[in-house]
Amino acid sequence: MxxxxxxxxxxxxxxxxxxxxxxxxxxxxxxxxxxxxxxxxxxxxxxxxxxxxxxxxxxxxxxxxxxxxxxxxxxxxxxxxxxxxxxxxxxxxxxxxxxxxxxxxxxxxxxxxxPEGLTTRQAMAVGTAGLTAMLAIDALEAHGLSPDALHPVLVTGASGGVGSVAVAALAALGYKVAAVTGRPENGDYLRDLGATEIVARDDLSETVNRPLESERWAGCIDAVGGAMLARVLGQLAYGGSAAAVGLAGGSEVPARIIPFLLRGVNLLGIDSVLQPYEARHAAWRRIAAELPMDKLxxxxxxxxxxxxxxxxxxxxxxxxxxxxxxxxx
Ligand code: NDP
The missing domain is CATH 3.90.180.10 (Medium-chain alcohol dehydrogenases, catalytic domain)
Known part of the structure; x- marks a missing residue:
């Protein structure tokens, strides 16, 4: 029983x-x-x-x-x-x-x-959300993201599960991290995880008429989708990528094609469910080696x-x- x-x-x-x-x-x-x-x-x-x-x-x-x-x-x-x-x-x-x-x-x-170095408790503290955050980092780095980028990496839905692990892992890897949250009371929590900048959700929720804005982000891990993702695409630095992980804010993305054509940005889809064994195993090994357990x-x-x-x-x-x-x- x-x-x-x-x-x-x-x-x-x-x-x-x-x-x-x-x-x-x-x-x-x-x-x-x-x-x-x-x-x-x-x-x-x-x-x-x-x-x-x-x-x-x-x-x-x-x-x-x-x-x-x-x-x-x-x-x-x-x-x-x-x-x-x-x-x-x-x-x-x-x-x-x-x-x-x-x-x-x-x-x-x-x-x-x-993986060696991880307990079952730590593995589930990371969970699917954290594995997905690491898969997103893998994908962004495979598309050229590196810690010496001029701009920070943006994490949306930052105080959620995917977002929290993404902030801590990126910061530990040496990235500057901007964390978007709709809960300003979580600002200290996100700074403790390693965020160097807090962005209010409202700042990125409005749709704007301009397809391109000033370059602000070297890359993005996006758990929110919707209008926020569309806005972020127009703010990515030249050649930057956004990893689309979730849809906490909506599944319809009112995006323009211009950032893809004039700035060569990329939108990378991240799926954790059907990841082949090798990719899952490698991501777990990277989590064990590189995610700071005190932050977890x-x-x-x-x-x-x-x-x-x-x-x-x-x-x-x-x-x-x-x-x-x-x-x-
Ligand atoms: P959480 O609920 O823990 O986090 C989502 C965060 O998004 C919230 O904490 C909040 O952060 C923000 N948020 C919530 N509602 C809105 C809104 N209406 N507009 C803008 N921001 C909002 O969920 P998870 O982190 O576990 O998952 C996040 C997303 O990723 C989900 O859509 C989930 O389905 C998806 N996912 C996808 C996977 C994949 O394989 N692709 C695997 C795992 C998850 P804050 O308060 O800081 O703004």
Missing amino acids: FRALVVEKGEDGGTQAGVQTLDEGRLPAGDVTVAVEYSTLNYKDGLCMGSGGGLVRSYPHVPGIDFAGTVEASDHECYKVGDKVILTGWRVGEAHWGGFAEKARVKAEWLVPL EQMIQTATLDDLPRLGSEILKGRVKGRVLVEIG
């Missing part, structure tokens, strides 16, 4: 989430069973604990798009009992039962081994399975700061 957060669908079409004790026989098919130690709260988890956001395939459902823990049983040659593993992506917690449970069963190819600690609030339904609706309202670490095992 194991405890899990289960989302049920009522006859009226509404959903209800609560902790239940389940028999192990109810776990889905898979070749590796993991005793989950930690999970975390992501924006998608908020959706999957509520309406489902079009992501959940069937009910009852166990959400949790990522987890870290210890292999308890394995039918796959790559993993043996006792191995420490991380799971992110592959629609686990959406189409498959996920990590908001003491046990999870998944396909071996969805896992990566816990500053981002964490801890939660239990019972806290998740409340926190799920908070993250959808943009009210969660940093990373929520869910203590399970």
